[in-house]
Amino acid sequence: MLDMRLISQYLPEFFEALFETLKVAALSGVFALIIGTVVGIISTMKSKLAIIPVGIYTGFIRSTPLLVQLYFVHYGLPITGIMLTSFQSAIIAFSLNSGAYISEIVRGGLASMDKGQSEASRALGLSWFQTMRLIILPQVFKKILPPLISQFSYLIKDTSLAAVLVIPELTYTARKIAARTYMPFESFGVPMLMYFGIYLILALLSRFISGKKEPGRSARRWFGFGKVV
Amino acid sequence: MERVVRIRGLHKSFGKLHVLKNIDLDVYESDVLVLCGPSGAGKSTLLRCINMLEHYHEGTIDVLGKDIKSSRANLSYVRKNSGMVFQHFNLFPHISVMDNVALAPIHVKKIPKDQAYEKAKGLLDQVGLSAKYDAYPGQLSGGQKQRVAIARALAMDPKLMLFDEPTSALDPEMIKEVLDVMIKLALGGMTMIIVSHEMGFAREVANKIGFLDDGKIIELTPKNEFFTNPRSERTKEFLSKIL
Numbered sequence: 110m111l112d113m114r115l116i117s118q119y120l121p122e123f124f125e126a127l128f129e130t131l132k133v134a135a136l137s138g139v140f141a142l143i144i145g146t147v148v149g150i151i152s153t154m155k156s157k158l159a160i161i162p163v164g165i166y167t168g169f170i171r172s173t174p175l176l177v178q179l180y181f182v183h184y185g186l187p188i189t190g191i192m193l194t195s196f197q198s199a200i201i202a203f204s205l206n207s208g209a210y211i212s213e214i215v216r217g218g219l220a221s222m223d224k225g226q227s228e229a230s231r232a233l234g235l236s237w238f239q240t241m242r243l244i245i246l247p248q249v250f251k252k253i254l255p256p257l258i259s260q261f262s263y264l265i266k267d268t269s270l271a272a273v274l275v276i277p278e279l280t281y282t283a284r285k286i287a288a289r290t291y292m293p294f295e296s297f298g299v300p301m302l303m304y305f306g307i308y309l310i311l312a313l314l315s316r317f318i319s320g321k322k323e324p325g326r327s328a329r330r331w332f333g334f335g336k337v338v
Numbered sequence: 339m340e341r342v343v344r345i346r347g348l349h350k351s352f353g354k355l356h357v358l359k360n361i362d363l364d365v366y367e368s369d370v371l372v373l374c375g376p377s378g379a380g381k382s383t384l385l386r387c388i389n390m391l392e393h394y395h396e397g398t399i400d401v402l403g404k405d406i407k408s409s410r411a412n413l414s415y416v417r418k419n420s421g422m423v424f425q426h427f428n429l430f431p432h433i434s435v436m437d438n439v440a441l442a443p444i445h446v447k448k449i450p451k452d453q454a455y456e457k458a459k460g461l462l463d464q465v466g467l468s469a470k471y472d473a474y475p476g477q478l479s480g481g482q483k484q485r486v487a488i489a490r491a492l493a494m495d496p497k498l499m500l501f502d503e504p505t506s507a508l509d510p511e512m513i514k515e516v517l518d519v520m521i522k523l524a525l526g527g528m529t530m531i532i533v534s535h536e537m538g539f540a541r542e543v544a545n546k547i548g549f550l551d552d553g554k555i556i557e558l559t560p561k562n563e564f565f566t567n568p569r570s571e572r573t574k575e576f577l578s579k580i581l
Contacts, residue, residue, distance in 0.1 A: 225428035228391050229487075233442035233494060234418035243445060248432050 116295050119286050126282035127303050133196075133278055134265045137203035141264065142257075144204060145211025150241070152216045163212070170209035176270050178202045183274055195274035203271075207264045214256045218249035258315040262308050269304075279303060340367045341403075342498050342529045343388060348397035350383060357383050358394070359553040365498075365531060370524045372540040373533045375550035376576065381533040384550070385500050388531065389417050402497055418446055421491025425503040427483040429475035429490070435462065436471045439490045447494065454493075461489040465519050481512030488519055499523065501532040505539075537580055541565065549573045 152163045170178070182205075183198035193201065222245055230240035250257075272281035279300045287296035343365035350358035357380045365371055373381045386392040387399060390406050390413055398405055402419055404412040430438050439458035443449045449457075462468060465485040475483055484504055491499060501520070505513045517539050524530055524543040534540065540547055540561065547564040549557040549572075557564065557573045565581075568574050 223426075223428070225424060225426055226430065229422070229424065229428035229430070232389055232391065232417060232420075232422035232500075233490070234414060234446040235442065236414075239445055243441065244430055248430075251432065 111298075112292060112295055115290060115292055116299060119290075119296075120299075122282060122286065123279070123299050123303065126277055126279045126300075129276065129282075130265065130268050130278040130280075130303075131307075133199055133203065133268045133271055133276065134261070136200050137207060137268070138261050138264055140200065140204035141207035141211050144208030145215050146246070148208060148212035149215025149219060152212060153219045167209040167212055170206055175202070175206050175267055176273070178206055179270055179274065195271075195276055199268070199271040199274055199276055203264060203267060206267070207260060210260055210263075211257065214253050214260060215249065218253040219245065221252065222249060255315045255319050258311050258318075262311045265307055265311075266304060341365070342367055342369070342401065343531070344398075344400040345388075346398050348384070348387065348394055348399065350380075350387060350392060350394040357553050358387070361397070361553075361555055363548070363555065363558070365529065367529055368527045369546060370528075370530045370544045371532065371546045371548060372544040373531065373548045373550060374535065374537070374540065374576075375556075379550040380553045381550050382502050385502050385531060385533050388498075388500060389413075389420055389422060391422075418494060419496055420498040420500060421488075421494060421496035422500045423484065423487050423491055423502065423504045425506050427475070427480075427487045427507075429483055429486055431475045433474075434471070435467065435473050435475065435478070435486050438475065438486060439493050442490070443493050458489070458493060461492050462486070464492075464522075465489045466515070479512060480508045481515045484508065484512075484516045485519055488516075488523075492523075497529060499528055499530045501530065501534065503533050503535070505534065505536055535580075549576065551576075 148163050148166065151159045152167075154160065179199065179202040182202045183193060183195060186193065186198075226244055226248070227240050230244045235243065268278055269280035271278050272284060275281060283296050283300045287293045290296060341364055343363065345361055345363040348358055348361040348363075349356070361384060363384075373384065375381055383392055387394045388401060388406075390399075394407075399407065401416040404415055406413045406416050429435075430441070433441065436455060436458050439461055440451070440454040443454040443457065444451055459468075459471065462471060465488055467482060467485055467489070470478065470482065470486075475486065478486065488504075504520070505516055508516060513536070517536065520530070520532070520539070521543050532540075532544075544561045547557075547559060547561055548555055549564070549568075549570075551572055556570050557568060559569070564573070565577070568577060
């Protein structure tokens with residue numbers, strides 16, 4: 110049967126590990142969002158000079174395993190003189206990986222925008238940057254919020270790979286506790302429930318947001334874009 | 339009278355399709371020029387070249403005394419000082435009607451927000467939308483949307499207004515409310531270039547009418563002459579079909 114005593118004894122440690130998982134995911138998520146937005150915008154440009162590097166980046170990330178990317182950043186890059194802590198390596202690998210996927214989502218969102226929006230902006234004298242910031246991106250982000258959230262939930266699960274770099278996140282901690290207690294069912298069961306809990310929260314959030322009818326409000330609330338007043 | 343638009347030798351192609359062929363055009367202050375002609379004649383393309391929403395290949399366009407192709411600063415100046423109204427309104431759906439109108443003055447002209455909103459209110463009152471300050475574009479009818487779009491363009495204090503088939507996407511009963519606003523503008527002395535099929539409107543407020551066919555301006559005459567004494571056979575044929 111379940112050893113509740115053991116669970117409660119290790120619960121603080123699990124929560125600490127959960128916090129670490131969320132920290133890695135949140136930091137990577139923010140960087141990935143920035144990378145994905147920039148790359149996504151570049152990928153809609155006409156110039157080959159812009160598209161080719163972007164295509165190589167997304168193609169390469171999507172066609173190689175995340176675990177290998179993680180190893181490459183941490184153990185491969187030091188040869189070039191770039192020394193990274195395992196935490197930094199994890200953030201870089203996860204950001205680059207998730208960023209590639211997010212860029213595809215952003216690109217799709219941009220492609221679905223009515224051309225009239227940017228034409229009206231340009232006709233009013235807005236700069237390209239203002240058009241993006243005030244008109245295009247707020248609408249795009251509102252539209253792509255559900256796939257972004259699901260991408261983020263993949264990212265959270267992917268952070269379990271950080272265990273191989275001895276980062277004290279949920280999966281690493283579970284392995285450690287399992288080895289210490291010889292109770293793998295409880296040791297891995299608790300993190301499973303925790304991962305599931307996060308996923309559930311994100312899924313509900315996604316549903317809550319996409320259920321919103323009022324135009325513009327949700328994107329503005331979550332990202333602060335498009336704020337005019 | 340000051341010249342607002344001067345076009346010389348304008349050519350424009352979409353791939354192999356030669357849509358504008360050697361266009362010359364002058365528009366003077368307070369002119370209300372209606373461009374008409376069969377679809378595919380190049381009317382909208384010509385209009386969209388004036389603020390360079392379409393790039394053109396040959397020729398020069400000077401607007402408000404600036405060659406729009408020669409520098410970014412010139413183009414930017416022309417866009418800030420001209421307004422455009424589109425067939426499909428192109429309002430910004432994620433912000434309120436007020437924000438739609440106040441956005442460009444705030445971000446392009448850097449006018450203080452309270453002043454910009456004060457002005458936006460005035461303009462919305464002027465186009466008969468006092469009750470809709472806080473509405474979102476999605477909550478408006480087509481005619482209301484187009485009136486907001488006009489207010490949005492006017493908020494920049496344009497010296498020239500470009501209308502690209504402003505009533506073509508509207509239900510017949512909403513056309514009048516938009517035309518009324520445009521008539522008021524014309525009577526107020528605004529320089530306007532209008533691509534339109536509304537010959538009734540052209541008759542009422544235009545002072546010049548340009549007839550385009552196959553990428554060329556076939557005829558550009560004062561209004562009365564256009565309707566009563568068209569010069570070219572092609573214009574006569576067109577008029578006999580639509581009137």
